[in-house]
Amino acid sequence: MTEFALSTLAATRALRALFEPTPLQRNDHLSARYGADIWLKREDLTPVRSYKIRGAFTAMRKLRERDPNAGHFVCASAGNHAQGVAFACRHFGVKGTIFMPVTTPQQKIAKTRTFGGDAIEIVLTGDYFDQTLAASQTFCSEAGAHFLAPFDDASVIEGQASVGVEILDQLGKAPDVVILPVGGGGLAAGVTGYLRATAPETEYRFVEPVGGASLTAAIAAGHLVTLDQVDSFVDGASVARIGALPYERLDWIVPEQILRAPEDRICVTMLEMLNVEGIVLEPAGALSVDVLPELADQIRGKTVVCVTSGGNFDFERLPEVKERAQRFSxxxxxxxxxxxxxxxxxxxxxxxxxxxxxxxxxxxxxxxxxxxxxxxxxxxxxxxxxxxxxxxxxxxxxxxxxxxxxxxxxxxxxx
CATH class of the missing domain: 3.30.70.260 (ACT domain)
Structure with a gap:
């Protein structure tokens, strides 16, 4: 077993102080439709309704192990990473300063504050995320705090890899195919890093939104690429440039393994999962399910795991989702x-x-x-x-x- 796999097992054990493994649920509806054995890894059911808590907790834990006096952490995020950092700060009893764009919906601000309680301070600054990120890094340097990156960090990737550990433990065998959403690349790099060492026969498919396909661009070019424009609808995966470290660990991917999901079609999938299955998924959380029709011929008769990465959906957006779904259909x-x-x-x-x-x-x-x-x-x-x-x-x-x-x-x- 590789050093990364061993450290991922240790990270997974440490996470049990925070929450139990998220469910791996066989979905009868999807299995019957595609003639396959389809399972959903429900990362939308973590305490903060996304997998981001895994990386935030792991990075914070390892920093504190190296420096027991580390007591102030900073991040920049408009969503799931902020909530994961807030939850981890409260767990460890440390101070967190979370920078969010001024345009962040009040629902996300309120949830972040709920998870962090008195342990965190939220700073609203910048109309765009790049401005928010720059302000957070300047503050972090001046305050002597530790910056927690959302995906471009070895410890964060290790924490996200715990999803792969749980999949193998819960399924009891190696799945034939694992479908992973991709934004910054931390989840994909972590899960494949662990499974390629412990279940080498498993195949992978990666899904990006059409309006944020930075992995597609990087693999095609053979190097990191910054997209000129990004559609922010799939906010959990709308990243202009995949992380350098995740890309380094994903450079074995071939273009045929990457699929791109149209934003309007994702809305159709979100509504179907809500109306048929009663599962609330955010746009990024629906990516792995959204591409199943494209993979129908490839997955028939196989055991498939779709990672539903998050369920932080603001129902004020439901009319927009319905509108886009109707137009696409x-x-x-x-x-x-x-x-x-x-x-x-x-x-x-x-x-x-x-x-x-x-x-x-x-x-x-x-x-x-x-x-x-x-x-x-x-x-x-x-x-x-x-x-x-x-x-x-x-x-x-x-x-x-x-x-x-x-x-x-x-x-x-x-x-």
Missing amino acids: GLKKYFILRLPQRPGALREFLTMLGPDDDIARFEYLKKSARNFGSVLIGIETKAAENFTLLETKLDEAGFTYRDISSDPILAEFLI
Whole structure:
């Protein structure tokens, strides 16, 4: 057994002072759908509802072992890492200063404060995370505190690797395939580092959001790459640059092992897991389940473990998730319709709607036109093919319209 595997076993034992192993649950619904033996490693059920507590605790424990006087820790995070650090600070009875962007939702701030209690201080600074990170590192240096990185740290990777230890112990055998979400890369580097040493026959698939595919870019280029733009929707995995140390430990990956999940499709998966299974997953936590349809032919008859990495979902975002899911599934569209300014024009349009078509939004965009008025109209339906029928009717009646559902610029300003 490798030195990393041995140290991971020690880290896993130490974690039991904090919480019991998260459940590894066979999912009958997914297993039946894909003809496979599919298990969910429920990292959404840790005390802070994400795996991040493992790395934060392990890094803090090892620092204190090397320096018993270490009593002040600093991190920068808008979410799960902050909550993990806060929980660990309270456990060890040390001081924590947690920097969060000013734009962080109050729900996440409140949860971080709950987990840390009197042990932590939250500093809100910076509109963007890079500003927050720079402020935290400056403060850390001036205060003589210890900075806890979210993923680019050997002890953090060791802590995240404990997920792999629990998978083997709970399953009682090596899984055929493990599907891992990737953001900064700490979880993927840790779990594969342990399992490749103890279960060499296991295969891996890695999942990134389309709008934050930094591992894909790095593997393609053969070196670290910083993405020019990142879609922040999958906030737990939207990282512009994978960590240097995780990348170093993942450089054996080939492009065929990486999948990219569209943000809107992730919303479909989140809603299905909530409505069918009663499982609340944040966007990053749904990544491993989201790609199962793409892997259907590869996993049939196999034992598959999907790591659901987190469940810190703010239900105020549910309307947005539903909206994006409907648009991805073709059940909701937005049109700009040129409506003739004559009596009966609106009634004529309404008669074209089918029994399953509902108007979800209706707004005049141009109210001063003499001959035509531009209307923003949102329509929900029960089957995607209903829109084909509607558009055929519009064309036959000579209506001028434009589908803006997939136009990112217009959708941002109008929808």
